[in-house]
Amino acid sequence: MHIVMDGKSVAKETEETLKERVDVLKKEKGFVPILATVLVGDDPASATYVKMKGNACERVGMKSVKVELPETTTTEELLRKIKELNSNKEVSGILLQHPVPSQIDERKCFDAIDVKKDVDGVTCLGFGNMSMGEKAYGSCTPQGIMRLLEHYNLELEGKHAVVVGRSPILGKPMAMMLLNKNATVTICHSKTQNLENLVKKADIVVGAVGIPKFIKGDWIKDGAIIVDAGYHPEQCGDIDLESCKERSLAYTPVPGGVGPMTINTLILQTIEACEL
Numbered sequence: 001m002h003i004v005m006d007g008k009s010v011a012k013e014t015e016e017t018l019k020e021r022v023d024v025l026k027k028e029k030g031f032v033p034i035l036a037t038v039l040v041g042d043d044p045a046s047a048t049y050v051k052m053k054g055n056a057c058e059r060v061g062m063k064s065v066k067v068e069l070p071e072t073t074t075t076e077e078l079l080r081k082i083k084e085l086n087s088n089k090e091v092s093g094i095l096l097q098h099p100v101p102s103q104i105d106e107r108k109c110f111d112a113i114d115v116k117k118d119v120d121g122v123t124c125l126g127f128g129n130m131s132m133g134e135k136a137y138g139s140c141t142p143q144g145i146m147r148l149l150e151h152y153n154l155e156l157e158g159k160h161a162v163v164v165g166r167s168p169i170l171g172k173p174m175a176m177m178l179l180n181k182n183a184t185v186t187i188c189h190s191k192t193q194n195l196e197n198l199v200k201k202a203d204i205v206v207g208a209v210g211i212p213k214f215i216k217g218d219w220i221k222d223g224a225i226i227v228d229a230g231y232h233p234e235q236c237g238d239i240d241l242e243s244c245k246e247r248s249l250a251y252t253p254v255p256g257g258v259g260p261m262t263i264n265t266l267i268l269q270t271i272e273a274c275e276l
């Protein structure tokens with residue numbers, strides 16, 4: 001019997017507790033957690049993600065303030081806006097929606113976010129702290145995945161995890177989080193050779209490639225834990241799940257697995273920032 005890691009219902013359950021924490025902050029401290037979302041340009045997918053994050057804030061009784069900047073925004077202009085949000089005492093957390101238009105130095109802007117408000121876990125400092133096992137807000141997608149694995153009591157220690165993808169917001173932090181839980185981690189990317197053979201050895205496979213059904217079902221060994229972070233308009237992820245999920249120990253469905261946990265983690269970390 002395999003376990004379906006149902007991110008949608010885990011996130012929904014957690015929202016009840018988050019609502020209570022927001023109520024306590026409001027009643028006992030007179031604070032309302034505020035997430036500032038910064039959207040640069042008019043990419044429709046990014047606009048949808050920002051909207052979903054704003055809706056999630058509302059559901060738990062938090063506030064979100066939307067900052068929308070034009071496609072032509074410069075690095076300096078964005079840096080000024082981030083500094084303003086850093087010094088705004090009412091703002092608990094800052095989310096700069098990735099990706100920003102190509103003329104902007106995204107790394108510089110991410111790193112301008114005060115680490116205490118880096119609830120999306122995108123700064124180099126936050127990544128370093130997390131990697132060293134120090135207190136830090138984890139990058140939301142991999143942190144959400146770790147929370148999901150923990151929710152289903154899946155043992156990670158000593159397991160061989162293969163993470164396919166090494167992006168700064170997903171593959172790299174994912175690998176460090178698994179390593180911190182004593183998994184043995186292999187990180188794969190576009191220059192990796194014999195990818196199929198590496199995936200075939202994995203007890204835990206994380207698909208974070210961005211190509212629909214890139215990882216084939218027959219690469220996945222029996223009894224593996226399958227985490228599919230991909231999400232594509234054709235309602236599939238980066239792993240050809242249909243052909244391997246029945247043989248797995250546990251898997252994340254697409255949609256309804258990793259996605260809801262990402263937003264839930266952002267909300268959780270914003271509440272934590274406000275509590276601090």
Ligand code: NAP
Nearest residue numbers: 141165166167170189190208209210229230231258259262
């Ligand atoms: P990304 O920045 O495009 O990174 C993709 C990674 O895959 C890169 O490290 C790249 O390697 C690697 N890759 C590309 N082609 C490959 C190949 N042929 N063989 C092996 N590796 C290959 O993407 P991302 O932002 O990490 O996102 C990955 C996926 O997760 C996407 O489907 C995205 O939609 C999804 N995602 C979901 C959420 C969520 O909340 N559910 C959040 C973020 C992302 P190189 O480094 O060598 O280029």
